[in-house]
Amino acid sequence: MLSGQLLRRLGSMATRVCLSPGSAGPGPVGPVEAAIRAKLEQALSPEVLELRNESGGHAVPRGSETHFRVAVVSSRFEGMSLLQRHRLIHETLSEELAGPVHALAIQARTPAQWRENPQLDTSPPCLGGSKKTRGTP
Amino acid sequence: MSGALRRTAAALLRWGRGPGGVGLQGAGVRAAGSGAGGGQAEQLDALVKKDKVVVFLKGTPEQPQCGFSNAVVQILRLHGVRDYAAYNVLDDPDLRQGIKDYSNWPTIPQVYLNGEFVGGCDILLQMHQNGDLVEELKKLGIRSALLDETKDQESK
Numbered sequence: 001m002l003s004g005q006l007l008r009r010l011g012s013m014a015t016r017v018c019l020s021p022g023s024a025g026p027g028p029v030g031p032v033e034a035a036i037r038a039k040l041e042q043a044l045s046p047e048v049l050e051l052r053n054e055s056g057g058h059a060v061p062r063g064s065e066t067h068f069r070v071a072v073v074s075s076r077f078e079g080m081s082l083l084q085r086h087r088l089i090h091e092t093l094s095e096e097l098a099g100p101v102h103a104l105a106i107q108a109r110t111p112a113q114w115r116e117n118p119q120l121d122t123s124p125p126c127l128g129g130s131k132k133t134r135g136t137p
Numbered sequence: 138m139s140g141a142l143r144r145t146a147a148a149l150l151r152w153g154r155g156p157g158g159v160g161l162q163g164a165g166v167r168a169a170g171s172g173a174g175g176g177q178a179e180q181l182d183a184l185v186k187k188d189k190v191v192v193f194l195k196g197t198p199e200q201p202q203c204g205f206s207n208a209v210v211q212i213l214r215l216h217g218v219r220d221y222a223a224y225n226v227l228d229d230p231d232l233r234q235g236i237k238d239y240s241n242w243p244t245i246p247q248v249y250l251n252g253e254f255v256g257g258c259d260i261l262l263q264m265h266q267n268g269d270l271v272e273e274l275k276k277l278g279i280r281s282a283l284l285d286e287t288k289d290q291e292s293k
Contacts, residue, residue: 082260097243106259129202136142
């Protein structure tokens with residue numbers, strides 16, 4: 001039937017759109033992003049772990065993994081100051097922070113705090129500062 | 138009070154673009170730049186204790202070179218903190234690495250209040266949003282301008 005043909009055609013269109021390089025939406029997950037996710041999951045057993053590669057907004061080559069924002073929601077943070085929470089995340093990701101990761105914005109919340117405002121914030125726009133010394137955090 | 142704080146926090150989160158919002162009025166800010174003395178632990182110890190409010194930035198308060206450093210400048214501006222020492226780590230590679238080691242903190246900006254490390258942009262923003270910054274400034278004898286702003290609004 002006609003509708004069947006239409007469906008098939010729509011289906012193949014959808015496939016083409018999804019596969020077309022440079023289409024909108026999040027890019028493929030790179031090795032650094034994967035490592036960050038795995039390490040945080042292992043160290044903090046988070047209820048929620050949202051990770052965004054924000055490198056595209058900065059003066060770095062396409063596909064870079066230099067600037068990230070992460071929301072970690074874990075009951076491990078109960079009773080810890082913000083400074084302690086951030087230090088714990090820094091320690092967990094010390095390898096990445098000493099290497100490829102140049103900027104890491106952190107939202108470290110307890111489950112109750114996350115429920116008050118459950119969203120990954122937006123980082124301020126890059127002002128282009130480290131162009132001269134690109135690559136050194 | 139919390140309403141006004143929330144509104145300014147929301148305004149801040151919109152991260153106005155362009156140099157319009159960057160200017161500091163009455164700049165009592167001492168841009169110390171490369172006069173920071175290299176970045177050895179003892180020197181840094183003296184440096185962070187010399188002033189009540191000390192920030193390490195990429196760029197200067199007048200011209201921050203990074204969105205996160207700009208956010209720190211804007212938060213201090215909102216609270217009417219004009220008298221603070223700002224050091225530009227882009228002017229001094231030794232300071233840039235030295236302060237990271239000294240604070241055991243991998244990124245810039247960094248904020249010190251009364252010689253104590255507070256954190257970076259995320260923590261200062263959180264303290265701004267939850268009202269802790271007003272309290273911490275009060276301990277230093279600095280009255281946050283947001284308190285006066287709130288009073289004005291309430292008396293209308």
